[in-house]
Amino acid sequence: MKDNGSRSKAPGASTPAVTTGDSQPAASPRVPKPLVRIRGLTYRRGSLVVFEDLDLDIQRGAVTAVMGPSGTGKTTLLKLITGQLRPDAGSIEVDGLNIQGLDKPQLFKLRRRMGMLFQSNALLTDLSVFDNVAYPLREHTDLSPSMLRKVVLLKLEAVGLRGARDLMPSALSGGMARRAALARAIALDPMMILYDEPFTGQDPISMGVLIALIRHLNDAAGLTSIVVSHDVRETASIADYLYVISQGRIIAQGSPAEVEADDSEWVRQFMGGLPDGPVHFHYPGPPLAQDLLRRSAA
Numbered sequence: 658m659k660d661n662g663s664r665s666k667a668p669g670a671s672t673p674a675v676t677t678g679d680s681q682p683a684a685s686p687r688v689p690k691p692l693v694r695i696r697g698l699t700y701r702r703g704s705l706v707v708f709e710d711l712d713l714d715i716q717r718g719a720v721t722a723v724m725g726p727s728g729t730g731k732t733t734l735l736k737l738i739t740g741q742l743r744p745d746a747g748s749i750e751v752d753g754l755n756i757q758g759l760d761k762p763q764l765f766k767l768r769r770r771m772g773m774l775f776q777s778n779a780l781l782t783d784l785s786v787f788d789n790v791a792y793p794l795r796e797h798t799d800l801s802p803s804m805l806r807k808v809v810l811l812k813l814e815a816v817g818l819r820g821a822r823d824l825m826p827s828a829l830s831g832g833m834a835r836r837a838a839l840a841r842a843i844a845l846d847p848m849m850i851l852y853d854e855p856f857t858g859q860d861p862i863s864m865g866v867l868i869a870l871i872r873h874l875n876d877a878a879g880l881t882s883i884v885v886s887h888d889v890r891e892t893a894s895i896a897d898y899l900y901v902i903s904q905g906r907i908i909a910q911g912s913p914a915e916v917e918a919d920d921s922e923w924v925r926q927f928m929g930g931l932p933d934g935p936v937h938f939h940y941p942g943p944p945l946a947q948d949l950l951r952r953s954a955a
């Protein structure tokens with residue numbers, strides 16, 4: 658996919674800036690330092706180049722959505738930001754720390770400040786909702802039992818599940834389980850929360866609840882949120898800034914309105930969910946008529 662040279666704006670900048678899809682506008686004193694700053698990121702899986710020379714910023718206090726077709730590297734990006742994977746080239750700074758330079762204890766300390774709601778974030782099935790949320794607090798803090806109880810109840814209140822605290826995970830609906838996992842993800846008061854496909858498998862009502870919750874938690878708790886999702890419209894509705902990535906590069910970025918207005922064919926196909934376009938519905942092959950008129954059996 659060639660770069661479409663889409664219009665873009667420095668995330669968090671107060672006035673639009675015109676750049677190519679590859680480059681970031683020069684730092685301005687009015688733009689606060691991003692919480693996550695990625696420069697020249699290259700990451701390969703064997704012979705597959707997942708990212709090549711990628712620059713990307715996540716602004717503090719914002720909800721940033723990362724979108725793109727399946728297999729384009731969205732989950733990989735989150736794993737690189739959390740230090741679960743190491744880049745082949747380039748730098749990833751989180752809150753001013755270059756994560757490649759951190760030793761394991763430093764990395765674990767930093768990770769405790771990042772809440773993660775990954776698709777596979779299963780609740781511990783033998784523990785009640787309360788104990789699932791209490792788990793990271795028991796592991797990583799010295800809170801007294803009465804203080805711990807208060808913190809857990811406040812986290813559960815924030816996701817609307819205080820009344821469900823004694824239920825076991827098997828008694829929760831899919832949406833409730835996702836919210837309980839979210840309460841656990843915010844138990845340690847992270848500076849940032851990373852959502853990987855948070856709406857997968859949710860009915861429209863649960864999805865609406867989760868969407869509102871992501872925005873509300875971000876603003877009420879002063880978080881920074883990164884949301885990776887295929888649900889273009891819903892995610893765009895709560896995002897301050899969008900990145901659309903494809904084949905290792907950013908092909909569009911900006912506010913939802915700016916990306917919506919991007920008239921490149923690729924972005925139109927992706928944002929509109931069109932079955933055909935630059936990303937083809939048909940696997941490459943000869944024309945249908947030619948295939949049908951062929952005499953051979955195969």
Ligand SMILES: Nc1ncnc2c1ncn2[C@@H]1O[C@H](COP(=O)(O)OP(=O)(O)OP(=O)(O)O)[C@@H](O)[C@H]1O
Pocket residue numbers: 702705707725726727728729730731732733734
């Ligand atoms: N453990 C692995 N070993 C080899 N290749 C991998 C591995 N994990 C991911 N990949 C490859 O890296 C690329 C990016 O994968 P990734 O899961 O980050 O994409 P994604 O955009 O999150 O996809 P989806 O939207 O379907 O979840 C894909 O081509 C995938 O096949």
